Amino acid sequence: MSVSTGHPQKSASPQAHDDLEPVREMVQSCIQCGTCTGSCPNAFAMDLTPRQLWRFVLLGQHSAVFQSRTFMLCSACYFCTLRCPRGLPLTEAMHVLKQTASREKMDRYRPVTAFYHHFVQSVRRHGRVNELEFMTYYFAEMKNPMLPLRYSGLGLRLVAKGKLSLRWPLRRTQPLEALFRKVAELEEAK
Amino acid sequence: MKYHYYPGCSLEGTAREYDQSTRALLAALDVQLADIEDWTCCGASAAEAISGLLALALPAHNLALAERQSDSMDVLVPCSACYLNLKTVAEKMRSDAPLAARINAVLGAEQLHLKGRLRVRHLLDVLATDVGSAAICARVVRPLTGLRIAPYYGCQCLRPYADFDDPEMPTSMEPLIRAAGAEVFPWKMGGRCCGASHMSTQREVGTALVAGILEAAHGADAVVTVCPMCQMNLDAFQGPAGRAAGKDLHINVLYLPQLIGLALGLDTPSLGLQMNLSFDAALMGSATVAA
Numbered sequence: 001m002s003v004s005t006g007h008p009q010k011s012a013s014p015q016a017h018d019d020l021e022p023v024r025e026m027v028q029s030c031i032q033c034g035t036c037t038g039s040c041p042n043a044f045a046m047d048l049t050p051r052q053l054w055r056f057v058l059l060g061q062h063s064a065v066f067q068s069r070t071f072m073l074c075s076a077c078y079f080c081t082l083r084c085p086r087g088l089p090l091t092e093a094m095h096v097l098k099q100t101a102s103r104e105k106m107d108r109y110r111p112v113t114a115f116y117h118h119f120v121q122s123v124r125r126h127g128r129v130n131e132l133e134f135m136t137y138y139f140a141e142m143k144n145p146m147l148p149l150r151y152s153g154l155g156l157r158l159v160a161k162g163k164l165s166l167r168w169p170l171r172r173t174q175p176l177e178a179l180f181r182k183v184a185e186l187e188e189a190k
Numbered sequence: 191m192k193y194h195y196y197p198g199c200s201l202e203g204t205a206r207e208y209d210q211s212t213r214a215l216l217a218a219l220d221v222q223l224a225d226i227e228d229w230t231c232c233g234a235s236a237a238e239a240i241s242g243l244l245a246l247a248l249p250a251h252n253l254a255l256a257e258r259q260s261d262s263m264d265v266l267v268p269c270s271a272c273y274l275n276l277k278t279v280a281e282k283m284r285s286d287a288p289l290a291a292r293i294n295a296v297l298g299a300e301q302l303h304l305k306g307r308l309r310v311r312h313l314l315d316v317l318a319t320d321v322g323s324a325a326i327c328a329r330v331v332r333p334l335t336g337l338r339i340a341p342y343y344g345c346q347c348l349r350p351y352a353d354f355d356d357p358e359m360p361t362s363m364e365p366l367i368r369a370a371g372a373e374v375f376p377w378k379m380g381g382r383c384c385g386a387s388h389m390s391t392q393r394e395v396g397t398a399l400v401a402g403i404l405e406a407a408h409g410a411d412a413v414v415t416v417c418p419m420c421q422m423n424l425d426a427f428q429g430p431a432g433r434a435a436g437k438d439l440h441i442n443v444l445y446l447p448q449l450i451g452l453a454l455g456l457d458t459p460s461l462g463l464q465m466n467l468s469f470d471a472a473l474m475g476s477a478t479v480a481a
Contacts, residue, residue: 041383045395073395076235077383078349082357091350098239112239112391119236123248127230129199150393154426161465163204174228179251182299183244186292 019100020057020065026093027054029086036080036090046070050080050090057093071097072112114141124180126173131164191320193266194256194308195223196276198418199231200269205418207462208445212268212313214460215447218329219321223266226256232275235387246282246289247296249275253310254302261307268313268447270417271386274346277310281351312347314362314416314446315354323365331455333371339449340375340410341367342403344420345383357381363414363446370453375410379403384423393430400424401431404439412442414449421445425467442469 037049048056048068056064065071074094081091102113115138122134135155139148158164201209216223233248253276256265267273283290283306294303317326341363348357355362360381364374382403385396400423407413415421425443432439444466451461463469 041385041399042388042395044398045392073388073392075345075383075386075388075399076238077345077386079345079383081350082352095238095245096242099241102240115387115391116236116239119234120240120244123231123233123237127228128202129231129234131203151390157426157467158204161467163206163465165203174230176230176248176251176300178299179247179296180244182296183241183247186295187241187243 019104020060020062023057023093023096024060026096027057027088027090030054030058030088031086033085035083035085039079039083040074041077041079042073042075046073054090054093065097066101066106067108069108072101072109074098111142114138124176127176128173132166191220191316192222192224192263193311193316194259194263195225196229196232196252196256196265196267196272197225198229198267198269198272199234200272200418204422205269205445207448207465208268208418208421210460210462210465211445211447211451211456214456215451215454218451218454218456219325221316221321224259224263226252226265227259229255232272234271234275237275243292243296245275246279246293249279250283250293250297250304251300251302252276253279253306253308254297254300254304257305257308258302261305264309264311264316266311266313266316268416269419270312270344270346271419273310273312274351277351277353279304280306280308280310312354312416314343314347317366317446317450318362319354323369326366326450326454327369330369330371330453332453334449334453335371337372337411338375338409339367339372340377340407340413341380342407342413342415342420342424342443343380344415344417345381345386347416348381363416366446366450367414370450372449372453375407377406377410379406384420386419386423389423389427396423397427397430397434400427401435401439404428404431404441405435405437407441408439410441412444412449414444414446416446421466428468440468440470442466444469 032051034051037043037051040050043049048070053070071094076091078091081089084090101109118134118137119129122130155164197209229252231248233245237248238245267276297304343360348355348360358381367374383399385399388396413424421443428439448461448463
């Protein structure tokens with residue numbers, strides 16, 4: 001299969017190299033059989049197939065990996081992980097790429113990573129997710145006046161069914177500030 | 191039978207009817223639930239996209255709370271995403287000692303410690319394995335005769351941990367559907383992906399996946415699910431999916447305990463049927479679903 005995004009450049013900076021290292025370790029023994037691609041329900045929408053993505057990871061082609069929307073299209077169905085003949089943790093490897101895109105605040109992925117960021121921040125503040133609150137922060141960050149319209153239809157139907165609370169902040173909360181701080185501390189020390 | 195109960199965020203919000211019908215059905219089957227006090231979010235599919243350690247610490251926090259209450263009961267989880275997050279931690283605590291120590295270093299900040307002894311069970315596993323179809327059959331007062339039900343398992347109760355069913359060709363719902371007096375609609379989409387959070391973040395991709403599943407369900411009276419995200423995707427986006435596919439894809443999408451609850455004679459309000467977005471009693475064919 002040809003790569004539609006053209007010839008990717010080799011990664012230059014050492015930082016970029018480090019970004020791929022943990023993923024490279026996870027897919028080191030990939031034999032490029034393509035079972036992951038054949039099993040992926042989202043492959044139709046990807047610019048690189050999963051097999052191609054793992055190849056670029058192994059080649060250290062940072063820019064090819066982080067110009068692709070492939071890993072952000074992983075919906076964690078675990079078919080590839082289940083079927084990989086080498087038993088590689090491919091879904092988990094997709095997660096690590098998402099974490100890198102999120103940590104580095106890569107612009108290309110911000111519409112998706114910002115959604116997850118504000119979801120998790122809501123959990124940090126309240127212990128449980130508050131949909132209305134985190135979506136408000138998400139819309140504020142995205143600064144796209146059309147974006148809320150994509151959600152408002154469903155939102156109103158959910159309110160009508162009594163399934164979305166309009167109270168703010170809702171219910172009792174138990175902040176997880178200490179837990180989140182400890183996670184950040186350990187991850188920085190790594 | 192008694193279990194720790196972890197409802198998760200969806201079940202107190204957008205999937206309230208799943209919580210309500212699960213509690214109603216299990217009470218009718220003499221299964222007791224002990225809610226995990228002060229439970230918190232499991233991280234959903236968001237934490238794993240932000241931080242690997244956070245994605246383990248959030249479910250670990252809940253298992254530690256459960257363990258503090260009692261370490262002699264399994265943890266029952268109706269939401270497949272919560273189930274997988276909690277189960278992943280339970281598995282890693284057993285198999286990866288350095289990681290287990292790291293998780294406990296995080297939990298220490300909340301004055302908690304996780305031994306990792308609890309078994310995490312999906313609601314479907316408990317119904318199929320512990321309760322069993324025979325016990326359900328014995329309590330059926332209103333058999334759902336003539337209804338053709340498409341069992342939809344989704345992904346995360348099946349994979350990557352094939353704990354109670356075949357991860358590619360699942361069948362665990364079939365005896366339960368037959369016990370309720372209904373027929374199993376034959377299809378191959380039971381273990382396929384609904385797109386999960388793509389409906390929020392990359393909607394056109396999610397819509398295509400949902401359209402494929404709903405098209406395959408044509409001819410069934412209802413799809414039955416065991417996951418709030420699958421249910422929401424299949425239930426709430428039938429309009430856009432139908433427009434994408436160029437056909438009418440409206441169908442009832444029920445939670446498994448709602449279906450079984452109907453056969454046990456539980457009433458529509460206690461099963462929360464009025465909260466399903468696409469619920470249409472007329473679509474349920476010949477079966478009686480009146481309150």
